[in-house]
Amino acid sequence: MEQLKKKEVKYPYLEKPVEIYERENGHKIIFAYKKGELINISSWVKTGSVNENDENNGISHFLEHLMFKGTSKHKAGEFDRTLESKGAIVNAATWKDYTFYYVTVPKGTSDKNFKDTLELHADMMLDPVIPDNEIGEPFDLNNPNITTKRERHVVIEEIRMRKDQPWTSVYNNLNYNMYTSHPYKRDVIGNEQIISQISRDSVMNYYKTHYTPNNITTIIVGDLNPDEIIPLVTKEFDFKGRLNYINKSFPKDLPTEETKVSVKYSQINTGFLMFGYLGPEASDIKNSTILEMISIILGEGSSARLYRRLIEKAKKPVFNVVSCDFYSFRDGGNFFIQANFKPDYKNEAIELIKEQVNELIKNGITENELKKAKKKLKACFAENSETVSDIADTIGYYMTVCNNLECVEEYVETIDKITTEEIRQAAEKYLDLNHAVISVLMPEE
């Protein structure tokens, strides 16, 4: 019988510790107990657009779509039909550092749905066949006579959809200009030219390279007995000796040395803008947490500085919307401020945000703001412990992007120790306006 290494992690707001099992081949299995009728099964793969280049950008996401196109045992559509007929929610997502596949389903009498779901999920993860007729022939985008459209056309429609979303458009432009050489520079979904031409062989090779035991973490959350289910997971996830792949690492990008501004135009009536800054690696939990706190203080909720000062108390109605966010990536995430504004006030909008950032760097934050940010982060963790899918997502993120789950044990303590001065210093380090990239989308003249 296979020997598994077992660890336990105390997870805030869950009744029992989370159990981590590591197999000899490197495949990791996590179990989190959550009372209730719903269970979640997910597998997180350590690959996303970070492992792509200019020739195959979008392949991770395209593969994610094609993983649903059947296996040797189950034809295309059977997986979705079987699981959805049990009331399951089935989907997947691709991001810079990871791709994950999940099923949330009522567990059924005697856990029957769990067993059936596990079999289908493991089969999909280990034996996708990607039939030619499902992926569709490569084609010329300029040829108007294409009649047979398959999954590559679906992905191209997704690309088109994103082009019509102003926020996505302005973020992609920001992201492209923020990174210089790191693969994070590219949009996860790729572009129409690549997707229209990419071959099945390239997709299969990519799958074989990256979907290896050491790159996959399978997470089970629900009211289940780990002694019964872990052997089932190891049995279903039979990698048949598949070789492991050691992920390449990429040097962290340096921030721009002077403020970089890029302006694009579209048929819109308002202006959109984003300020972006490179942030710390995801494994730097302390600085990542500090940037999350800055995001709360500056831009989350109606008491946040930007909303209150630039909208509620504004002398002139420049802004319609203003907020912040922090995206955490393995090799360095990004912090950004986003705003929608009246187009006549473009320069003022940029200057007003700069003023707020400078003020934060110069004067720091108040004790009250610190207290608010701390409580909000803890409450978010409580919120993310309410559903089986949110628990799985949080575990998947830590296991895949930060490479460990142990940090959640100290998460609350880490938050409690952060001081106002540390926040000011982090603002000075990460939010220096000379290192800012600004992306603007304006109405066409």
Next chain:
Amino acid sequence: MKKYNLKNSIQAAIKTNNNTPRCAVVMYVKINKEEEKTGLYYILSRLFLKGTKTRTSDEISDLLDENVIDISIDKKNDYFKFKLLCLNEDIDLGLDILRDIFENSTFDDLNKEVEKIKGEFEADLDSAKIKAQDEYYRTIYKNHPYGTGRKEILNQIDSITKEDLLKAYNEIKYNLPKNICVVSSFEHKTVLNLLEKYLGGLITKKSEDTRKIPEKLDDNIISVVEKEDANQAQIFQGWRFPSVYSEEYPVILLLNTIIGASGLSSRLFLELREKQGLAYTVRSVYEPNLLSGQFFVYIATEPKNIKTSIEGFKIEINKIMTELITDEELENAKNNAIGKRQFYTETNISEASLRGYYEFLGLGFDFEEKLKSKIKSVTKQDIINTAEKYFSQPKALCVLAPKKYLESANLI
């Protein structure tokens, strides 16, 4: 869950879910009268958090954010929904703020809020999908408040005065029916004491719904929105369907599941996305409402596919109207619809919202269990009968796309 009458006659349904760190309180206030000016109720819902006789707008937002208390007021077609979600330790403060905004709102910031709403709506309407959806609702509910979108509100918003708001506010405070649902880890007795303490001063009244029923569509209607730089056409096609009170409600839920609401295995998804590769997003939506429901199919697709997509809708709708579904499809749809309902009660806030909504409808907080049983008893013949009955009625079609594609699809 158990139902109690507070001393003020407001009914409160209470449920204890042990070991949950956040408590949820939901209060529904029924809209029984049409708003006197377009957008009045929406602005009212926005101004509830903008100051009371005892707390300024800033003080309220500071208290909420510092304590991570989520209070929101949603204005829907048939009700206002007051929602409170907070950590258990903050329940007293949360309820006190809820009481305060309900009893003492001043609506002093009208002009500022109007400017903010205008800006936010302008920004929203830069999204092709929102622009098309707004147009669709205006078309399917022509001349009825259910069809009020951002564009109408923008046109009318400047005519709304503080007096209008105060009048509508008093109506909500004193004359409209209310009910409360609480799901938390607290014992029922504790919750009851809290509700009496903080919300015992509210007044509820049973009153007749005087709103007009939306007129039926006499004929098919087509509306278009030209957007020259759209990468995708946005297509909404809909029919008027019965309200939530209809005996056919469970049948329509299944019809929706089969046509386009069941995720990756619905008919529209399989046909228009998986087989024809026309779209990333294609689905159907049923919105029941109290006075009249509507059912629409939606696709976002390359503009040159407009005709093919509308033809695809036609084929699928005709099929469900004329061919009995198989036993297997019916069984799968039932299991899908019933199984998915587990998600609606997974968290305290989702359960309070759902069960409170059933109480609001007068169907009882335990309607969820009855609904599951009704879904189980739907037959293949029920599906085809209901499909035939409603899909044979006039429909509304709304398409957003560049002009030349609207022309080549013969829409203009």
